[in-house]
Amino acid sequence: MNESIAKSPRIGCKCAVIVPRVLVATLVLLAIDCMACAETTVVVLVGAEGTLEYGREFAVWADRWRVAAENAGAKFIEVGRDASADRTDRDRLRQILEDEPVDGADELWLVLIGHGTFDGRVARFNLRGSDLTDAELATLLARLRRPTVVIDCSSSSGPFINRLSAAGRVVIAATRSGNEQNFARFGDYFSAAIADLTVDYDRDGQVSLLEAFLAASRRVAEFYRTEARLATEHALLDDNGDGLGTPGDWFRGLRASKRAKDGATLDGHRARQLVLARSDREQRIPADLRAERDRLELGVAELRDRKDQTPEEEYFRNLELLLVELAQLQERVDRLTD
Secondary structure (H helix, E strand, O other), rough: OOOOOOOOOOOOOOOOOOOOOOHHHHHHHHHHHOOOOOOOOEEEEEEEOOOOOHHHHHHHHHHHHHHHHHOOOHHHEEEOOOOOOOHHHHHHHHHHEEEOOOOOOOOOOEEEOOOOOOOOOOEEEOOOOEEHHHHHHHHHHHHOOOOEEEEEEEOHHHHHHHHHHHOEEEEOOOOOOOOOOOOHHHHHHHHHHOOOOOHOOOOOOOEHHHHHHHHHHHHHHHHHOOOOOOOOOOOOEOOOOOOOOOEHHHHEEOOOOOOOOOOOOOHHHHHHOOOOOOHHHHHHHOOOHHHHHHHHHHHHHHHHHHHHHHHHHHHHHHHHHHHHHHHHHHHHHHHOOO
């Protein structure tokens, strides 16, 4: 499927249904349903396969993303598995990103499946035809001011974190540097984890981006251990905009337990909030309330990260204010979802 779009109807989103003489209470519930229907777009870019064996693997990974996106009610767009005489895959991706809305609460997930290279200066994602560089992708994404996720499953993908990192954006790379140039298996495990409720570590009925990242990272490490091979890939996650990234083995549970030597803020807080397939309860939360809850939870997490650098009185005063706001908002959410 090349640049194909599959869109599943969202059950419960009844914005276009007109019911005469409907009860006011029902109208309110329908409005809440519609507010919760913020749509996620998943774009999967399949790169040059190199060999038939790799091509078969990449197809499996891409198909998993398609199924996961459709089951989540997301819009799914794939580029790279069918040839076209008029446009290159690079041009197709450019057009897709240019057509995407700039603002809004709808999330954009971009998944790169394939091989990558790094010449010591420029990182490239290998396509049929002209490759996609880290600088070019950064330019394509620069116009977007909406929640954006980039998952680069290719070898030598580490530099994409440095180049793409930005506020409001989560970037995941299969390798920690451009010098990890061997075939990366991270994309296999990640595509399997994104819809696998066995990696729902916090038991909230859904798999977050962070949970999928941690599960894939652990399975990659287990593969190299089991095969008695030297690990040639170490995935990184960046969601705080500092361009550094945090590896999966720095986490204990869903919280980073190690701290960088230079005191840099660790990642994971925002990735924990992003979910491709939301639970039934989460879908009933209006998008504006979910956004406000996420803002407050991020505030609490970031404040706790700075605890050692904050005067004690100021720390507890600010923490109390955030927790009170969060508790009040949670009461509103509970009334709508219980």
